[in-house]
Amino acid sequence: MYKIEYRNEAIADIREIMAWYEGQKENLGTEFRVELEERILLLKRYPKIAQVVAKNIRRIALKRFSAYGVFYSVNEQKQDVQILAIMHSSRNPKHWKNRQ
Numbered sequence: 001m002y003k004i005e006y007r008n009e010a011i012a013d014i015r016e017i018m019a020w021y022e023g024q025k026e027n028l029g030t031e032f033r034v035e036l037e038e039r040i041l042l043l044k045r046y047p048k049i050a051q052v053v054a055k056n057i058r059r060i061a062l063k064r065f066s067a068y069g070v071f072y073s074v075n076e077q078k079q080d081v082q083i084l085a086i087m088h089s090s091r092n093p094k095h096w097k098n099r100q
Contacts, residue, residue: 001044003080013086017068035062036086039070047074047081057084 014036018029039060042049050060050072059069071085 002047002074003078004040004044004083005080006083007085010083010085017086032062032065032068035064036068036070039063040083043070043072043081047072 014033018033020029021032022029039062043060048058050058050070053059053071056073057071058074059071062068062070067089069087069089070083071087072081072083074081
């Protein structure tokens with residue numbers, strides 16, 4: 001399995017999204033996190049499962065929270081996946097492209 005590494009900005013994304021969902025409905029932020037963790041586990045096993053959206057950057061969508069995607073890169077030599085951003089599809093792509 002591949003190792004997962006999170007950029008600090010991606011961690012901030014997760015916290016921001018979870019806080020927003022918790023403000024909408026109790027435990028919804030936790031439900032978001034659980035689904036996100038399931039997708040990350042999938043990336044550990046199958047890092048190339050998602051489509052390439054930019055040079056060396058892939059995006060995998062969440063299921064229930066399908067407007068959100070995990071943007072990441074794969075380093076074959078190190079056997080790791082670097083999580084760059086977790087973003088809503090309506091956001092400007094420059095937001096995650098600046099994190100490459």
